Amino acid sequence: MPSVPASAPTTAASAPAKLPPAADRVYQHVKQGVLDRRYEGGTLLTEGELAEAVGVSRTPVREALLRLETEGLLRLYPKKGALVLPVSAQEIADVVETRVLVEEFTVRRAVPAPPALLARLEELLAAQRRHVESGDLAAFAVEDRCFHAEIVRHAGNQILSRLYDQLRDRQLRMGVALMHAHPDRIAQNVTEHTEILEALRAGDADAAAAAVRAHLSRVEVLVRGGEVR
Template structure:
């Protein structure tokens, strides 16, 4: 089965355990749409795909359940979680609270954004032009995580990064369904970087709100 994965996880630079290998394969298969929402996963078939026994696959599935990629149902097995409009709304609302607070800290403390922020934004846009949606989602999370971590609050940064699995999956779903938003997203990312770099908190928060707000084209994907 070819899932066309192009992810850039740093774990690829080391030898993975069988459990890690199964986890990454199944996770990326879910993110890239090889396994659809509501689909049940067969442990035997998965063990053949990743060339391992069922035990590492089972360990990987429990990890994916903890990260809310799947649900493990009694006597039915592992099922890819359905994403609801409510979950989308709640994740984005939480992101707004954490990121807007981080913006306040960045501006009040006069922290200059690292050049890496612009580089990530450009890498994201390039990946989008090539329809590498998994890479787009990973880079989007990385950029916003950089904003939050730059505020210097380790606990807040840890809380934000705990959203990463759901954030990436939601991003893949929304951008792949509405790819016409790529230019808008890119423009808003550059605007956020500009506003934070010049200390314009009001404009940064207003841009963030627009960036994370519900829009009809997004919500239709969850109907």
């Protein structure tokens, strides 16, 4: 009877990790650069520079840039490159108006706030304070946005949650730009977030809604007051 050959031993580390597709890598590289302002509004990006930076050919670069153009972050110019679009005054007004409508409603719906929500908001505030100390504006903007999104999510309206998620990139970009222009605003954001949390903890829906509206109104005034790129 012929012997059965032993199977080759396998190891978990035998296969290298698979990289994402080249176009996805370019997309993430450029998008993150726009959101954290490494690529400011008015910057002209060329296919050659991006291909070299990411280590890919020009074909996936074109694919990624087309995708970013449809998201409103870039405008393509044939044979020249892609221009990073500044944030317009109309976009600022539209985003803040939408946020006020969604966040005032959802913060009221979040009262009485469950212990899990209050604990999560405390964690996010603690992370924001750490980023204030380290001066990491991009990381602070992410935690800032997560603080508000957590309240929206706990209101339990899935349609509003999805609508709010669509604002994510615009919120992050505006937030980083605002903090670059007004460094003192970072600590003030923490104070205003604390006021929102305390109103939720007290079960005061009116105070929570007023704190959200005041917070977003101050943000709009400051962003409108300067050129956002």
